[in-house]
Amino acid sequence: MQIPYEVTARPDTGVNNAKLGIWLFLASEVMLFGGLFAAYVFLRIGADAWPGMMVYGTEMMAERADEILNVPLATLNTMILIASSVTMVMSWAALKMDRFDRYKLYMGLTILLALGFLVVKAFEYGDKFDHHWYASTNNFLGIYFVLTGLHAIHVTGGIVLNAYFWGPGTKLWKRGTPRDKAHFTNRIEVAGLYWHFVDLVWIFLFPMIYLI
């Protein structure tokens, strides 16, 4: 028995099953990150100094976030994520044009760029730990590690998802029927929507934590 509305849009919602599912999921994600962004705003409003004292019992005070955080590394990560969103949309467009070889190339690049993001993030975290700066050090580092850590977990989830669609998930496309190809293309569009959400969170997070 075939599941209805896997490829075609439901008449009442105007979207197929996968797209309805991803938008409901992304709505819950907006609430999760929205809550944390709100926590950041209220912590900052209520703070006497921001980022504040970095080592208790010493004179070490930070007046600006860029005294603690590495803006050039974060800028590099921003560029990596922007590039990955471009390759992600290219992989979807390649399937629309029935170019499976191009799809593999662009999806592979998306996965590599995401891995690159995590490597840069690991260097950034390593630098903080070398200075003995942890989430427990002060409110600024607490919200920094929670927001960027949660975002990194989402990036990891995206890598797992995209790696599946780059490897074993392509069986659906290789069946070769127009319906299966359309179904696979829908899956990539949905994966692309998730990936763009993850990238968009970083686009808000980067200026908020690192610059302002």
Add this chain to the structure above:
Amino acid sequence: MSLKTVHIIFIVSAAAVSFLLGLWALIRGVADASGAMVGMGLIALVCGVGLVLYGITFRRKIREIV
């Protein structure tokens, strides 16, 4: 909302952040007399313009595909 529309929204947001980063780095660079920071600011502004041009090209090209 399709991936096409979401991608355009993302590129507009990325361009806005690029311009913001450019201005931030220029102000910081001038205040601290740091040539590297001024250079980063200029690169960010150029990237912002590049993203706007890419967005316009993407919008035109994707209409032919999807």
